[in-house]
Amino acid sequence: MSEQIPVLDLAPLQDGAPGALDRLGEELRRAFTEVGFYFVRNHGIPQSLLDATFEAAERFHAQPIEAKLALKINEHNIGYMPMRGATTRVNAVGDVALPNANEAIFFKRDLPADHPDVLANVRFRGRNQWPELPGFREQVLQACDAFEGLGLRLLPLYARALGLEPGFFAPYFDEPMYTLRMSHYPQQEPTAPENEFGIAPHVDTSFMTILAQNRIPGLSLRMPSGEWVDAPAPEGALLINGGMMLRRWTDKRFLATPHRVINRSGRERYAIPFFMDAGYRAVMAPITADSSPADDRTGREPPITYPDFMTGYQRSNFHHAADDKAEKVQMQGA
Template identity: 65%
Template sequence: MPATIPILDLGPLLEGRPGALEALGAELRRAFTEVGFYFVRNHGVPQPLIDAAFDAAARYHAQPLEAKLAMPFNEHNQGYLPMRGNTTRMNAVDGIKKPNMNEAVFFKRELPLDHPDVLAGKRFRAVNQWPANLPGFRETALEYAGAMEKLGKTLVPIYAAALGLPHDWFDDKFREPMFTLRMTHYPQQEPTSAEDEWGLAPHADTSFMTILAQNKVPGLSIRLPDGTWIDAPALEGCFLVNGGMMLRRWTNQLFLATPHRVTNRSGQERYAIPFFMDCSYDAVMAPIPTCVSKTNPARFQPFTYLDFMSEYSGANYGERGRSAAGVELQGA
């Protein structure tokens, strides 16, 4: 395994050992200023649940296309996105490529029909769509999302420590995090397929935090700050975590949003279950005070999850990413 990707051991933190948070904060700061990715081990998420989530993703995508299309991807970024259904634009690296060679289904926090945000029609706060004939699928997806949210909230104080902030600085901003569970299918790509056709084109994530379960089928590559691409190692019992453009903007560009890509030439079908976690819907993100100085003044205006994700969705999903008002928002 390349020594470039740090490994954070959560065991001491979960056991409540003195100084654990400060030590992890120093490791995370190095990870995000030098690499942009890190592993976590001893995270407390049961392996059988992770295996069940991978199995659920495979079961979902094994359905007939008609069953998947019955859950169309919508303006809330929920539902089924068909093969080659999006093109990486706003967060593209090295130019816009062909539409991505994958299919995916997206779920957010489970909200009831009578939730105030649902009744008010707030964008990205809608009711999930679920497959009609997959017994146990919904329960598995929600259990896995719940475990990922718990892990993400465990990690957030480490970010505060890494940034020289009080350990509870992010608490009010992550009271009810926005999140997306994406279950993706990458079909086999022929070795002779076009060089600019990717399972997922080189890009930076949008999220504050992406938590990725380790995949037995290879395909993920990471671009290090020196421009070198490396195949992401798969460490048993670990999650791979990275930050995206939201984290980079919030930290006034102190932390990296490292590009990565997926190509499946493994000879097998590949499934991925990334979990994207962000701050609460109404939290206002202004450049973090410890990331602003006379030599590095604030580079961005304050923004919210809705501001940021509306811009991203319109750029990358086109017609499917139109706002509720029907106006397509252009990416930067």
């Protein structure tokens, strides 16, 4: 299985080796046209930081339910989502399953109270909700900074994979939208219904998902052959994939590969995926195969922005967003 998922080693790029960017861009192109996932090594994020972030996720979910519900998820998709608080619909693969058997807390960029978007109540640009756990906020922010930094360093590879200049994506990611999700998957009993999953088969919504490898099994991928296989966890590597936004932006040339989680390990499982997208107001017009200038592109989908896309997704999949109150939040600048 590990041989089927490409491994990109960033060391030559960091060392300034001649031709490294073009070689890695070609490897990335193959990864996204043949598999939809890839590993990255020598990524610059210390294992100690990842371990501490997993520990923070475990500390959060070990709290009493009352403490967690005090931070209940809101229309900005920030806060705590209780167990079975989401059903995979918009991005489902196959039939819609039962509500997902996990709980999670979501964090976005940590905006100050006087930020213009916060003051205007712009959707998905609200303030984070923090638990009263010593050192927790600092750990989450450190992890977000590290993941964001890696994502930005990878953007030139994505551009070269599409035959574009290395700096093509930079203006779109001046202040990227991102979400760190800290998930808890309890042990699923053998008697659980067949269509209940930790997370049902789905594709991500994001441009880029960075996943710190989990030593407790449960994640599986649907390979191009249609076979579901367990995801490996090679030491020192991060697993990265693209989602619906990347596929749309690349005019469907890049894959968004389905995956799912089933936790029958006998242990509690935690995950800390980091979902990264372009800036809130960036207009993403499909990048067609001829790589024509942005204003002249006529792809298979119309241009879209982050709030346009995420509003429909959230209302369809997250139970807390399925009522009219979420529509009262302004969509300024969208």
